Amino acid sequence: MDPNHKLREAKEKPVVDKRMYQRLVGRLIYLAHTRLDIAYSVSVISQFMHDPREPHLQATYRVLHYLKGNPGKGILFKKNNTLALEAYTDTNYVGSLVDQRSTTRYCTFLRGNLVTWRSKKQNVVARSSVESKFKVIAQGLCKLLWLKIILDDLRIKWDGPMKLYCDNKSTINIAHNPIQHDRTKHIEIDRHFIKEKLEEGVVCMSYVPSKHQLADILTKELNSSMFHDLVFKLGIEYIYSSA
Template sequence: MIMNQKLFMEEGEQLTDKGRYQRIIGKLIYLSHTRPDIAYVVGVVSQFMHQPQEPHMEAVMRIIRYLKGTTSHSVLFKSNGHLDTQVYTDADWAGDKSDRRSTSGYFTLVGGNLVTWRSKKQKVVALSSAEAEFRGIARGLTEILWVKKLLTEIGFPPSKPNRILCDNKAAIQISENPVQHDRTKHIEVDQNFIKEKIETGVVELPFVRSEDQLADILTKAVNGRIFAKCLGKLNVGDPTVQLEGDVRK
């Protein structure tokens, strides 16, 4: 997706073939279950299935061209000597131009390998970037609890707290601060949920620098350098090239 591009319903814009658009989007949604690199953009273009316009179809064709050039891309799993679980969670505040809702996303890694991901527009409008990030943390926490339960059931219970990595210090402070302020009353349920898991040692909430935040590509369109860097750290790409790189090291 073009960096900083905002798709929305433009008044007077020419409509495109609705049936064709819906068929392509249906296939892309199915494909996004194994291609985390298109999760965000597929979520964006799928919002216009009821009345697609030409700019929306152009964005879809851009996805198709990208997929044509990356047919060998996949998620590579490697043994890293541990089964630590961590979640990268991020949110793009008021990123949707039509209704100003935020988009949140997370990547879940077990043993350094990517296992789950999600990019989804939030259901309500966030009043600040901290609130948007905070809601993203809550969604990431529910995912990490599910992964923790699954690992325990198959005989690999976590030996240390799971980590939720966020790049917003205000959201982290709200999660850890037991005092209920007026400005956070509307997110009090999420706050108590997160605080309880931190106090019981289920999760840790360390700060991660924005340049190291891998979930950026699930919340906004970024430039090619950042996109490639994030995919490289997630072991998403041509597995042959990745394995050859490991051999050379």
């Protein structure tokens, strides 16, 4: 996606073939299940399937052009003897220009390898960036707990807490602070759930600078250098031989 141009409803622009647009985007949604590098772009263009216009179609063609130039990319799993279970969480507060809703983004890693990710618009409008952050942290934590259950079922020994990374220090401080504040009462359920798991030692929260926030690729438009840097860090490489 072009970082200098955000997609929005474009009633004044020419109408495009709705069924053709829906078929294209539908196939990209299917492909995005294994191609994290297009997940954000696909989540954006899929918001206009009810009334696609020329700018939306051009953005879709941009995704197809990227895929044509990178046909052999996939997730490469590498050997790692350290059994670490981690999650990077992020959200773009009121990121949607259509309805002002934030979008939940997280990705999880096992032994340093990407195993799950999600990019989904939140069901309600968040009244603050902290509320939006707590929603995604709670969902990322639930995903970590689900992965831990799978490891337990496979009888894989697990030592130490899971790690959850967030790029907002205020959110981390509130999660650890037992004092209730009037400004955070509307997020008490998520806050108490997170705090409970922190006190049990199941998970530990750590601050990660925005430049090292791997979930950014699911959150917003990035320039080319940042995008390709995150793609590499996520383990998305050319997995097929050119032969």
